[in-house]
Amino acid sequence: QVQLVESGGGLVQAGGSLRLSCAASGRTFSNYAMGWFRQAPGKEREFVAGITRSGGMTAYADSVKGRFTIARDNAKNTVYLQMNSLLPEDTAVYYCAADRSQLVVRSLSSYDYWGQGTQVTVSS
Numbered sequence: 736q737v738q739l740v741e742s743g744g745g746l747v748q749a750g751g752s753l754r755l756s757c758a759a760s761g762r763t764f765s766n767y768a769m770g771w772f773r774q775a776p777g778k779e780r781e782f783v784a785g786i787t788r789s790g791g792m793t794a795y796a797d798s799v800k801g802r803f804t805i806a807r808d809n810a811k812n813t814v815y816l817q818m819n820s821l822l823p824e825d826t827a828v829y830y831c832a833a834d835r836s837q838l839v840v841r842s843l844s845s846y847d848y849w850g851q852g853t854q855v856t857v858s859s
Contacts, residue, residue, distance in 0.1 A: 736762065736848070737759055737760070737847070738760045738848075739757055739758070739833060739848055740757065740851070741757045741850045741851065741853040742755070742756050742757075742853060743853060744855045745855070745856070746856045746857075746858065747821055747855075748857070749822055749857055749858065750820060750821065751821050751857070752817070752818060752821065753855060754816070755815065755829055755831075755853060756814075756815055757814045757815075758812060758813050760812065765788055765789070767788060767833040767834060768785060768786065768840070769785065769814040769831060769832070770782065770783075770831065770832045770834060771783040771784045771805060771816045771830070772829070772831075773828065773829045773830070774827055774828050780830070781796065782841040783799055783803065783829070784803055784804075784816060785834075785839035785840070785841065786805045786807050787837070787838060790809070793805050794841065796841075802818065802820045802821075803816060803818050803819070804816070804819075805817075816829070818855070821857045823857045828854050829855050830851075832848060833846065833847055834846045834847060835847060
């Protein structure tokens with residue numbers, strides 16, 4: 736089992752920044768690729784960003800590319816999502832998830848463990 740706890744969400748004005756953190760405990764963190772997903776009201780949960788086990792490769796949704804950065808610190812068992820130039824359409828609950836795959840996978844069904852989510856609200 737891997738337990739994931741997100742933090743860092745909140746209310747921010749458009750154009751602002753937030754950094755989300757996801758702390759992992761349980762199994763060896765570096766054995767898992769990590770992903771960030773988000774779900775807005777009335778919408779499907781969608782892939783935002785992912786990072787491989789070592790952090791050597793990352794992937795982003797087109798909607799956040801150039802604005803969001805995913806990173807991980809395996810010594811601290813933590814994955815981060817730096818979000819800059821936030822837009823009202825970025826408003827959602829953000830979830831981190833752990834996947835035993837070697838590569839970054841964008842499909843929700845590949846992920847084995849999920850956090851409870853943290854709310855991000857961007858005002859216009």
